[in-house]
Amino acid sequence: xxxxxxxxxxxxxxxxxxxxxxxxxxxxxxxxxxxxxxxxxxxxxxxxxxxxxxxxxxxxxxxxxxxxxxxxxxxxxxxxxxxxxxxxxxxxxxxxxxxxxxxxxxxxxxxxxxxxxxxxxxxxxxxxxxxxxxxxxxxxxxxxxxxxxxxxxxxxxxxxxxxxxxxxxxxxxxxxxxxxxxxxxxxxxxxxxxxxxxxxxxxxxxxxxxxxxxxxxxxxxxxxxxxxxxxxxxxxxxxxxxxxxxxxxxxxxxxxxxxxxxxxxxxxxxxxxxxxxxxxxxxxx
DNA sequence: AACCAGGACACAA
DNA sequence: TTGTGTCATGGT
Numbered sequence: 001x002x003x004x005x006x007x008x009x010x011x012x013x014x015x016x017x018x019x020x021x022x023x024x025x026x027x028x029x030x031x032x033x034x035x036x037x038x039x040x041x042x043x044x045x046x047x048x049x050x051x052x053x054x055x056x057x058x059x060x061x062x063x064x065x066x067x068x069x070x071x072x073x074x075x076x077x078x079x080x081x082x083x084x085x086x087x088x089x090x091x092x093x094x095x096x097x098x099x100x101x102x103x104x105x106x107x108x109x110x111x112x113x114x115x116x117x118x119x120x121x122x123x124x125x126x127x128x129x130x131x132x133x134x135x136x137x138x139x140x141x142x143x144x145x146x147x148x149x150x151x152x153x154x155x156x157x158x159x160x161x162x163x164x165x166x167x168x169x170x171x172x173x174x175x176x177x178x179x180x181x182x183x184x185x186x187x188x189x190x191x192x193x194x195x196x197x198x199x200x201x202x203x204x205x206x207x208x209x210x211x212x213x214x215x216x217x218x219x220x221x222x223x224x225x226x227x228x229x230x231x232x233x234x235x236x237x238x239x240x241x242x243x244x245x246x247x248x249x250x251x252x253x254x255x256x257x258x259x260x261x262x263x264x265x266x267x268x269x270x271x272x273x274x275x276x277x278x279x280x281x282x283x284x285x
Numbered sequence: 286a287a288c289c290a291g292g293a294c295a296c297a298a
Numbered sequence: 299t300t301g302t303g304t305c306a307t308g309g310t
């Protein structure tokens with residue numbers, strides 16, 4: 001029966017704040033020394049502890065795999081960080097981002113969120129995604145006492161929305177992109193579940209068929225939803241950072257930077273990218 | 286008050 | 299291939 005549930009995951013070095021607010025997911029809010037959001041259509045509250053994460057949710061279930069999978073609690077972070085190159089920038093990033101981890105998100109929510117992310121600040125992406133969920137998402141399972149929470153709207157639901165309805169969620173010129181991608185996914189023209197079985201290049205090629213999805217957004221989805229370790233999203237921050245830190249007084253093009261990312265940062269370049277991104281974005285704050 | 290934001294796209298040269 | 303304008307909205 002539906003009821004409040006709680007558990008705790010043993011984890012070594014997991015910083016919820018750095019992880020949930022580092023621009024990979026957009027639905028987490030800090031609430032009373034913890035973090036609250038929606039995962040798999042369920043309300044979730046997380047609190048960090050010593051060597052563990054305490055989790056609360058609500059519903060009819062006893063297996064927490066859906067959440068441990070999302071949080072990737074089984075990943076040995078130390079082993080990953082050991083594969084990073086040792087230079088002054090990466091050392092600083094690792095020191096600054098202790099406990100930062102990559103999540104494993106739902107492909108559609110991740111894809112749609114990043115279609116909305118183009119040329120937007122993270123706070124605005126959160127606002128747009130929030131509106132979209134409130135207006136078109138299914139009611140999430142949550143305790144009665146709390147304010148209603150909503151799941152991220154499925155592709156078929158968003159495919160039904162008019163462009164005006166989407167624009168009313170403040171997404172501007174991204175509306176036709178989201179509508180078009182939702183339609184293709186809803187029709188099965190792009191098989192999001194099937195992408196998980198492909199190699200990185202084939203997976204990226206599938207995502208690139210979607211309107212509003214270019215190399216950067218495709219790489220975000222490959223990394224944050226499918227867990228391809230070599231996906232290396234190059235946004236404006238990473239672009240400036242790479243040029244400044246590794247190519248002073250040169251003008252490398254995008255292709256060159258992507259090649260560099262694959263040869264220099266090791267087998268978990270995507271992870272290294274997230275460390276650099278979070279470091280560059282928050283070091284002066 | 287300008288400047289810019291986890292870009293993509295069409296089109297020019 | 300590289301460069302530019304455009305798209306919509308709002309934070310800093």
